[in-house]
Amino acid sequence: MLGILRIAYKLLVNDKGKFAALLMGLTFSVFLMIQMTSMFAGMMKKASATVTNTGAKVWVMDPAVTNVSSAIPMPDYVLDAARSIAGVKYAVPLYSGGALVRLKDGTYQPVTVLGLDDTSLFGRPQLIEGKIEDIYAENGFVVVKDEEYMKLENPKMGTEFELNDNRGVIVGVAKVPASGLFGIPTLYTTFNRAVQYIPSMRYTISFILIEPQSAAAIPHIRDEIKRLGYDTLTEDGLIDRITNWYMFHTGMGTNLVIMTAISFVVGLSISGQTFYTFVLENLERFGALKAIGAKGRELVFMIFFQAGITGIAGYGLGIGLCAGLIALAKLRVPDYASIITYGNLGLALGMVLVISACSGYIAVRKVLKIDPYDIFRG
């Protein structure tokens, strides 16, 4: 069978014009699919940045919270109640809010301020400069050195700034796995200082972060918190909630589906049409093979092999092109939100296989109908 596949391969790739057209169609299609889905994945990663950067296993929040930036403050008794639930190792508050930093030229830069539990500093970032205990110093803030860092005019250790009319001092520079979605810098400080510096409502706790004694304790914790009227989500559950909110409550999901469907249709029509033309032009040869003694299943195998080879090659080229362009874009726009995930790759592979199977099926129907007698008649 390998020899037959080799013939099929040579018939395909030696027809350079057609093969190039097939590859272009599929490459373009895969590129569009990967580009759209990777952009969405990148944005969702950024939207969930606080969740992944904090690293808490269980999050407690108001049921109406849809993402970290829209936290609804909770009263202190929820924290006390959480700490008293069986199976909770510890529970700490997290403040998440926005503030304005006044830059040297007098303009204002919005920032995200995360206030960590004063006692444990749970969820603190990894420092690349300074010591974490300096966050307790007067007006101490830790700045995250990510793509947005330069928007605060590249502050260094000891740099002073004005935040909501309060003095702030940079006491540490940190790095985090992911930066936020909205393109604004992030500052860490203690929970109490955050509450003190940033105007807030009567309640101040944005989220309660819980470390359960074991994974088995989570359902019980969830039930107990629910009795208080609040939601408990695992880290993955919260990421899913954020993703679903962007997917189904903003236009992003619709755009994603439309663009992915368009790229699928483009790929299917270009490659289907070109592959069909390729097979039509080779119909006599397939007929000659049939006359010589090739069986129907061997011809089917040849055609699906050709469609598969084209699909896989186009898939690889499409991924390469997309990865190259993302890398180029990131050189110019550091916070360009696009990441290629296994999910994107799997989705695109699935669609390419469908395109290849459809193209192959259309061609196979034609080839199986050839009558070798027509080859004789010329």
Place this chain on the structure above:
Amino acid sequence: MDPVAIKAEGVTKWFGQGEAKTCAVRDVSFEARFHEMLYIVGPSGSGKTTLLSMISGILRPDSGTVRVEDTDVWALKENALADFRLQRIGFVFQDFHLFPNLTTVENVAIPLVLKRRDWDDAIKEGMKYLEVVGLTARAQLNPTRLSGGEQQRVAIARALASGPDLMIFDEPTASLDGDTGKKIVEFVKHDVLTEHRCIVVVTHDDRIYEYADRILHMEDGRLLEGKGSADA
């Protein structure tokens, strides 16, 4: 006398339906023997190619039987019929039907590849058949770069590669000039025809009749009376 290679009895084929229904081959019976070069001649539309297709397992007759040595061709099921064509019949098509995207030797190796031979072995053996037709120097060229006569030789080498008992030539000189056509048929007569092989040629080129061992004349789908076993 050499044994019988092909025995066709009462072979009939109709095409079309209703008023357009025509009989392409009507009740044709004949025999061909091993070591025999049999010509089927006649004007265009006389049913030669249809008859050729029926004896080679390509086109199912509406009635009648075709036996190639001990095999009742049309009693075979589809896959067995494909195997029969691959193992026992060598086709040389009128338009050659070579694959322009394969090299000459790869074209010759096709039947061997279909017989599941290892690729390298098939290519090696393909070279031997190219040697038989005197085209080893052209082995790595694409057929499009060969002359008509050379393409015909490649098609013959490909047909020989399957080691057939029966070789079918459909209008072998139609795409060639007179001299080349004669040379090709002379080559077939002297180098391809063996005592274990029967060659059936369909042609209406009377310049090559001299190479036939026997000629069957067809007209309007019938073998002409008295000519079924006429010597050339």
